[in-house]
Amino acid sequence: MMTGSGLWAFLVMLVHLLSAAGCIVAAAWVIKRPLAKRPDRKPTIAAFALTTIWAIIAASLGAQSDPAVLAETGRNLAWILVLYRLFGHDGRDRGMTGIRPVALALAFVSLMQPVLLFVAANWAITPELQEATAQTAAALHMLVAIGALVLLHNLYAGAAPDTRVTLRWSAAGLTGFWAVELNYFVFAYLVGQAPPEFAAIRGLVAGLMAIPLALGASNGLAGRRLQASHTVAFRTLSLLVIGAYLGLVVIAAELVSLLGGDLGRLAQVGFLVVAAAVTLLWLPSERLRAWVRVTVLKHLFKHRYDYREEWMRFTETIGRANDRDLPLFQRAAKAMADIIQSPGAVLFLPDDDGRMIEQSRWNWTGADQSLAALSPDFVTRLAREEFIVEIGHQRPSGDPRYPQVPAELEADPKAWVIIPLLHFDRNVGVVLLERPNVPRSLDWEDFDLLKIAARQLASYLAEHESQNALMEAAQFDDFNRRMAFVMHDIKNLASQLQLLSKNAEKHSENPDFRKDMLVTLSSSAGKLNQLLARLGRYGTGQPVVPRPVDLSALARGVVRRFEADHPVALTRADACSVLADMECLEQAVVHLVQNAIDASDPGMPVSVDVSSDGLHGKIEIVDSGCGMDPEFVRHRLFKPFVSSKEGGFGIGALEARELVRAMQGRLDVQSRPGIGSRFSITLPLAEAARFLSSNNDQEAA
Template structure:
């Protein structure tokens, strides 16, 4: 095709586009008149177009009209493009982007200090378009530069086309099925404009020159989009339907747009390396592109980057920081997952709200003189914790009375904001500690969650604090529900145990009947050798049967009252019953005469059970050591063995559960009863164990003298 024919096609093609967009401006003018009339006549309000939509669409059509006229004029003078046509093209792209943002209802932010109430993100986009206009005025936008080894003009045009297509995708995706009926033709028309630009300028970058045939058909393509936009204009009364833009969609679209821009820039840099690298050019290009691809994949899979992008999008694109529907569904799904480990799931669900990488959970345990204490029950991506906190400590009292989320970083800089707060000493061992979230249930503190410093900086405000407080209450309700379910399960198991005793009594009755019958016949057959042998066999069987039944039922309630007991004597008495077993336990009394307030029989049984477990878990060549000492103003009984040991999972999930036993003849109640009675005395039972390295049980009980002094102080 000769130059004259091509120029003629460009003129007619873009002139047709100018006429079509001029005709499209007429119904916009009519709709403006109709909207004024609708304000006076309610019967006409159904044809009213939203002012922001009408303004943005009219501006886009006007800029496209000027762009088409300028291109037709330049082509009639023998030039395909000039700085004037390039400037109108930038304005055309900006106009259609503004129209798409108006359909998204996402171009104004309430309370924004920028002109016209613009969002910061839109203001940045406007600055980018202004920068492109400035580059055009300075001569850096000319497509002729592509032949001179400068891909920037074509690359920026490709980026504009990608931005436009992403906006079209967002408009269509975030509409309901009914709303898509109103906007689908507008999306097709505007999307076609940007898609053709993407094809044109991608071809230009690839072949380093503008294809004249593709350029000539551009005006005709723009003209064909007018009927589509006109059909959408006829359905414009549905454009004003309420719209909620999904944060997930924006997140993925932003990641996609950033990845496309990054790859485009890196591809251009790789091409430059190939051009200037000489004989090493191809090698340098391949190595560079592979490295940039690895960097991109690593960045996209980085938790810190994803957290930063979510915070950035929430801060600059939305009025609120959270999509509450998405957050609450995720929070509820995390807590409602089946299986054990609810404590870990609570930490994970709360931490995800503020992009925290880990944390720990403390829950309240009743017992003792101070009304209980809070002990660590779970940890997630954080070392296991052992520090407990008394329920009557200033720290717990502050959390319960104020129900505040405590920012430890803010407290370190401005402690006056928490005037009644006194941090526990053990918090100093965790330099990454950031937030303390109270778990409030029915106005009382049921526990608290300690969170790590987030991956991306998060500035706490009223919205985040309110969300954490509500999430804490929801988590407390789930934990309380689990505790109630566990208690009900234990009650049912004990009920089953009591029901089992009915069958045991039935067996005893059968044994008594057999013995009674034998006793009745003894007077007549006592001299019969066969009767004597049968009698001995029956008595022996009955004795063995009753011994077995007594072992199962030997856990009757005791009516004994609590009394001051010397703990070393109780331990010695418990050891005296274990003389027949090996290895023989070794006793070390470092502080004799320590007194506790307890029931002798129950305390002796508890300690005896722990000692028996240590003996049974240790081979004859091993050792079992019992140490009695004073610890933190109380009594410590430490039972250490060198036996098989236990895993952390077994200790957490099975050790203290009733009716869970690894022994063939065990009922799994011993350790459960031991812990419950120790808690009843106001103490606690700690376990440290490793598979193959042995186990250490630490029984911590309050001193009787301390208890008496505390009681006297309360009475005074």
């Protein structure tokens, strides 16, 4: 079983080996990052190498062995050279006459160590002489460490601000190294020999100092400042407060125990119970945490806020949009409250009368009580000067610009700060924050940060408002477009009924005409009912469900509808069944045939052609009318309310294209002025679509 001394010897060996590894890694780091303007770079690499050799020898033979002392001397000389070369960053190694002699003196004192080693080995044969030699060696080590620390002080204190940025980390590493060396040899000088714990600490620091020295020599941390964050400082002070309290409890308990006997034990137990109760009630309290936070920010930091952390938290709060998170308006109120540690907030948004009414609240005390609306005059004054009003704080008297806080908020003890949300000088809202557990007055930093965050929040709310307006406008646009389609169909039905009325005056006595008239009226009534049904479906978002439709039979029905008033011929009728909605497809074909008739002279035939290529079915409507130029086809044909016909709505072609697209089809147009136009509707064949769907299902399986 390993004894205590053996355990410490093993620990010292392990620490020195780890230090050697750390120095090797640090030297490799500096070598891979060559900087021509670093005069201390090469000496630092050499110092790392000599420190590695010393650590390996100390781990193998012991820190007090003769080879370790010789390696230690070489290591110290190397670090003195590094320290001297650090003065070369601003030329002080040549300009200051005191630097070089001090460095040479430190080197000379370091070289005395091998001399003392030789004396101790050959002439210090009595215990008294050996002890004197050891004390002299420790004293010389102390002189070297003190001289190095003095040089480090002059190095950093006398450097220009720009140079300090470069020297900061190298100087910090060397300061830690020489400070530990000084304490180690002071103890060795006073006691006679340093304990193994100190040797372990010495080896550990020799490895740890390689980190700042390597990063400093490679400019890896140039310009970086070591500073605790607000969160770390807050938690550290909290732990210190708790630790101090527990320490006082222990001391008080020990003092009570001095009473002696059963009375002392009873008083001790009673005191501990009371102290535990106070601990459970006081330490977790929100008020204590708030007090600690205010104290930390007030006394330990130049700036109250960690702006990076605040901005990341602000954007994270606003940007969350999951179903489990708060709605946008509550997130907006919370984001403003989190900035100055307010426990609750209320968001006011404008109404139609220019007032600001309560829209949403987050964690506001007394949620069952609604807050009064903010008057237009108060809101205008807030926006005009971008005032952030601290309720209950002394305000400028007689200043007409400063808004008068509403009496309801002035009398509310929870109300604390009123913040306007301005977007391009337009007030899009107001946030009211609740007074915190530990009240304080706002300062310039609070006001600046709140103004910036308020403008950012106002842009989010304005974007949300604009998005809602665009969605509403899109819904109205869709409704108007569909209503235009319906009006177009009603116009066609009205034209048919008007034509029927005129013919009734001439042929009312003809039994065949009366029979056709009844059929036409029945058909028109059916179409009106279909239009009403379509109107009821608009806006529901129900997709078109395609079913097999006989394209040739549909074409024959359309031809029969128009052939009595205009020559319309079915030139080809291939047998094909396409996937489509019967009602929508018929309506699209009717629109195109009617447009072809309107574009043609009386008596000029319009042809309807149905064909199939094995995958798709196609129905073409061809006329020999006036035709259209390419510019009209590309840019105006499918625009609503643009028509080449006098009094036309310009809706038929657009509605036909939209209906065909809804059925996963395609509408193509070919036209030339003076020659005519060809409209082609292409839809997938039902059998081909079914075959492709089954293959896809098999591949997915």
